[in-house]
Amino acid sequence: MELNKINRRSFIKQGAIGGTGIMIGGSFINTQSLFGASPMNLKNGIGGLVPVSLIEGANLLVLRAGVLKKPASFALTSDLHNRPAAPGNKGRIAGVLPVNDVRLVSLLKVLRDDKETSNYVEKTALAFGWICNNAIYNKVKNIYAEHENPDQILEVQLYHDAEMLKDILNVRNNSNLKEEHLGAFFNEILPRATTRVHTMIPADDGQDWVNRMTNWRRLNTQYLNTLAKVIVEPESQKLETYVVNPNFYNAGDEIITMVRQLENAKNIKPADIEDAIADNNSNSIYARALADSYNNIIIAGKFLNEEASLDELEKAIFN
Amino acid sequence: MSEHITHIAVYEDTARLIAADSENFPAAFPYSIKNAYDSGLFCSGSRGNHLFAVPILEKYKGQKPEQLGEKAQEQIAGALGWLSHRASDLQMKPLFRILEDKNHPVFEDNECQMYHDAITFKEVYKGGTVSTGSKYEKLSPATLSHQMKGTPAAEHINVTPTENIITHYFMSEFARLQNLKDEEDINQFADNIIQNSQNLYEDLRIYINAFQDPEYHKLTAYIYNDNMYDEEDSIIKIVRDMQLFDEYPDSNTLKEALQTSEDQSQYAQALKKGYDFLHAAGRFYNNNMDKSDLYDFYGIYTESHRI
Numbered sequence: 001m002e003l004n005k006i007n008r009r010s011f012i013k014q015g016a017i018g019g020t021g022i023m024i025g026g027s028f029i030n031t032q033s034l035f036g037a038s039p040m041n042l043k044n045g046i047g048g049l050v051p052v053s054l055i056e057g058a059n060l061l062v063l064r065a066g067v068l069k070k071p072a073s074f075a076l077t078s079d080l081h082n083r084p085a086a087p088g089n090k091g092r093i094a095g096v097l098p099v100n101d102v103r104l105v106s107l108l109k110v111l112r113d114d115k116e117t118s119n120y121v122e123k124t125a126l127a128f129g130w131i132c133n134n135a136i137y138n139k140v141k142n143i144y145a146e147h148e149n150p151d152q153i154l155e156v157q158l159y160h161d162a163e164m165l166k167d168i169l170n171v172r173n174n175s176n177l178k179e180e181h182l183g184a185f186f187n188e189i190l191p192r193a194t195t196r197v198h199t200m201i202p203a204d205d206g207q208d209w210v211n212r213m214t215n216w217r218r219l220n221t222q223y224l225n226t227l228a229k230v231i232v233e234p235e236s237q238k239l240e241t242y243v244v245n246p247n248f249y250n251a252g253d254e255i256i257t258m259v260r261q262l263e264n265a266k267n268i269k270p271a272d273i274e275d276a277i278a279d280n281n282s283n284s285i286y287a288r289a290l291a292d293s294y295n296n297i298i299i300a301g302k303f304l305n306e307e308a309s310l311d312e313l314e315k316a317i318f319n
Numbered sequence: 320m321s322e323h324i325t326h327i328a329v330y331e332d333t334a335r336l337i338a339a340d341s342e343n344f345p346a347a348f349p350y351s352i353k354n355a356y357d358s359g360l361f362c363s364g365s366r367g368n369h370l371f372a373v374p375i376l377e378k379y380k381g382q383k384p385e386q387l388g389e390k391a392q393e394q395i396a397g398a399l400g401w402l403s404h405r406a407s408d409l410q411m412k413p414l415f416r417i418l419e420d421k422n423h424p425v426f427e428d429n430e431c432q433m434y435h436d437a438i439t440f441k442e443v444y445k446g447g448t449v450s451t452g453s454k455y456e457k458l459s460p461a462t463l464s465h466q467m468k469g470t471p472a473a474e475h476i477n478v479t480p481t482e483n484i485i486t487h488y489f490m491s492e493f494a495r496l497q498n499l500k501d502e503e504d505i506n507q508f509a510d511n512i513i514q515n516s517q518n519l520y521e522d523l524r525i526y527i528n529a530f531q532d533p534e535y536h537k538l539t540a541y542i543y544n545d546n547m548y549d550e551e552d553s554i555i556k557i558v559r560d561m562q563l564f565d566e567y568p569d570s571n572t573l574k575e576a577l578q579t580s581e582d583q584s585q586y587a588q589a590l591k592k593g594y595d596f597l598h599a600a601g602r603f604y605n606n607n608m609d610k611s612d613l614y615d616f617y618g619i620y621t622e623s624h625r626i
Contacts, residue, residue: 196520201517
């Protein structure tokens with residue numbers, strides 16, 4: 001656990017998140033206790049929509065490349081309709097796992113050495129998602145480090161979510177889209193999602209969970225409405241500072257374009273993915289994080305088959 | 320009736336019955352439901368009623384509205400939502416089991432539950448033209464539409480990949496809210512997060528088809544044969560009048576509707592059961608009923624659940 005402690009300290013030192021509290025995604029997190037008291041844990045990482053989209057995109061690219069063998073390859077696919085639920089879905093929640101935590105390697109070792117372990121494919125998906133979570137965090141942390149005020153870090157994250165989502169929504173240059181309509185649309189996804197899960201699973205501390213969930217649902221609506229506002233009418237100075245200047249996202253980057261094509265049920269060639277990954281150095285942060293995630297999922301897949309060493313794995317996922 | 324849309328509808332309608340008959344309930348109940356409406360609503364769509372509802376009531380029992388802080392109100396509303404969940408489950412689950420036992424080549428219980436939600440969406444929420452009473456649970460025609468058609472933004476945006484990302488994001492937030500204990504043993508931790516996070520396994524496309532384009536054999540088997548919903552039922556008329564026109568019943572009308580509900584549709588009977596469950600909760604809250612009798616009343620007999 002030493003590495004984990006070191007990384008937690010360096011995370012604090014970089015001023016990535018400071019102060020008394022911050023809303024990450026829809027959750028208000030008390031950062032005073034974020035890394036201090038154990039057990040903590042599910043509360044670092046960057047939160048919001050960016051890790052989710054990055055995990056989804058990287059897994060989709062690896063799926064199209066067709067380079068992983070089963071059962072690891074089973075972990076790549078998410079699905080909103082399948083009964084029983086697609087095990088790959090568990091990978092998409094990995095944005096809540098602690099970044100640069102040495103236990104990611106421990107998990108991959110378990111998966112390499114014990115193919116009979118429970119929830120094998122779900123755990124593989126979780127490990128792949130965790131890899132992506134590291135990749136985006138390690139690229140974006142320098143932007144966060146420039147802002148000490150927690151509210152401003154929240155705002156950076158919001159602008160990043162908005163920039164990425166604008167691309168998925170395909171709303172660039174669309175003046176007909178109204179902020180209130182977009183906000184309503186985001187909020188209307190929640191009852192569909194809760195219908196899809198059949199019933200909500202309360203935490204073991206059910207009474208406190210009622211309060212946490214109540215609070216989250218309020219903040220979530222607030223977050224989604226603000227997201228709509230930033231998508232439709234961003235403040236140009238903030239867009240410049242948070243997104244454009246650090247080159248956070250460029251919809252024209254080839255690797256990003258490929259993910260968007262796959263998401264829209266269009267075909268791309270595996271060889272073209274390889275080319276785009278190889279020729280990626282000058283691209284945006286998001287594109288480079290996608291490339292890192294893609295490469296590292298493949299290395300992890302090889303590691304599970306004993307085709308890559310521990311050293312290669314560690315170098316890749318903690319770089 | 321054990322699906323999300325029907326559960327929240329039964330909660331909302333039961334809450335209306337309480338509001339219409341408030342003198343027969345502890346003041347803390349309508350007060351908490353009014354102030355923490357959404358807490359009751361999402362608990363009505365949650366598991367765990369057998370573990371959490373009674374201990375919450377016990378914690379606050381006897382307290383008057385002015386003694387209850389925000390968190391207490393949320394928990395009380397949550398407990399009442401959980402009890403309405405139990406009422407619908409007890410009413411409807413036997414029907415699903417019968418269907419299961421039949422081993423019919425076409426009809427099956429999961430789809431039956433989805434048809435129930437489709438009918439509730441049509442009858443209670445008028446196809447999404449009427450939303451819930453919570454601004455955090457926004458129903459619209461898009462709720463049961465392919466590509467979320469019917470919400471104005473859908474015409475201008477790429478719906479499917481957006482919904483995919485946001486849905487997975489909600490799942491990660493729900494996992495975060497589990498507050499799972501950190502574990503040195505990562506394999507154990509991974510099992511915990513996998514088991515305690517939500518599974519997306521209900522195919523919404525079947526709900527959508529059941530609402531937009533229902534198959535008549537299935538409507539016959541799943542809805543009509545069991546008399547799942549009848550808008551003419553007196554208790555249903557009462558709650559719809561309250562929902563749509565803000566018209567409250569007089570006490571005799573309400574009393575009579577409750578008394579005759581056993582001859583009415585399954586949905587009407589679920590409302591009566593919800594009313595009865597909350598009424599018993601009220602007697603317990605006012606120290607007029609023992610905890611053990613309350614657990615018996617709810618059919619919670621497993622010793623470890625009688626907390």
